[in-house]
Amino acid sequence: MTTQRPRVVAVSRDDQHRFSKVPVDMIVLVEGLGVDGDAHSGTTVQHLSRVRRDPTTPNLRQVHLIHDELLDEARAAGHEIGPGSLGENILTAGIDLLGLPTDTRLHLGEAVLRVTGLRNPCRQINDLSPDLLKICVERADGVATDSDVDLGPTGGTVSRDGQPIRRKAGIMAVVERGGQVVPGDVITVELPDGHVPLEPV
Incomplete structure (x- = not known):
């Protein structure tokens, strides 16, 4: 069995503040901007x-990446979603984004x-497809549950069954070097010296 190299599956963008983005043939990343x-x-x-809340806050959310495996899980549960549906700019495969x-x-x-x-993940995900938020969040202890997702005062996810959760709706990044990105591009991972787990930004 061969292991597939991490790659870009699809790219999307939208010049309006809508929840979903539009799949395109190519995106251009601009250093320091997105x-x-x-x-x-x-x-x-x-x-x-x-x-x-604060328009002067540095933008740590310039580029949104989601793993295609999440979309597979959502489709298996009956949700009709595709590239760009969850608002991501880059859809990936073959890479554990959440574990980086x-x-x-x-x-x-x-x-x-x-x-x-x-x-x-926030309540807007359920506006796209009812109960989709439950796919984008799981209990950190791995216990299966059909409970609703508890949301914080600003709409972000805080728990399921009152238990800590694992957020699955992708990761955020900033552009350190610009360039074109197209579906099929190979993704090479360069790990930092230390391992600081990802937190919501």
């Missing part, structure tokens, strides 16, 4: 809820991303 032509590109935070440490560098062609943290 995806060219994307509403979340910028040196300071661009997600509207965070802009309302903070400050991991991902090389995609000539571009380099630095991983900053986890996406914290």
Whole structure:
């Protein structure tokens, strides 16, 4: 059995602040900003809820990556979703995004991303497809549950059954070196010296 190399499955962007993004043939990553032509590109935070809280906060969420395996899990549960549906810019396969440490560098062609943290799934996911949020969050202890997901005051996920959770809706990154990214690009992982687990950003 051969192990598939980590790769880019699809790329998406949207110049409006909508939940889902539009799959495209190519995206251009711009150093220090994010995806060219994307509403979340910028040196300071661009997600509207965070802009309302503090528009001067550095943008640690320039690029959103999700693993295709999550979409497979969601489709198996009856959710009709595809590339860009969950708002990601880059859909990957063959790489454990959630297990990467903070400050991991991902090389995609000539571009380099630095991983900053986890996406914290929010109630908008259920607007896309009822109960999809339950797929994007699981109990940290691995116990299966059909319970609702508890949300914090700003809408981010905090627990299931009152227990700690594992967030599965992808990771966020900043652009350290710009370049084009297309489906099929191989992803090379450069780990940092220490292992600091990812936290929501």
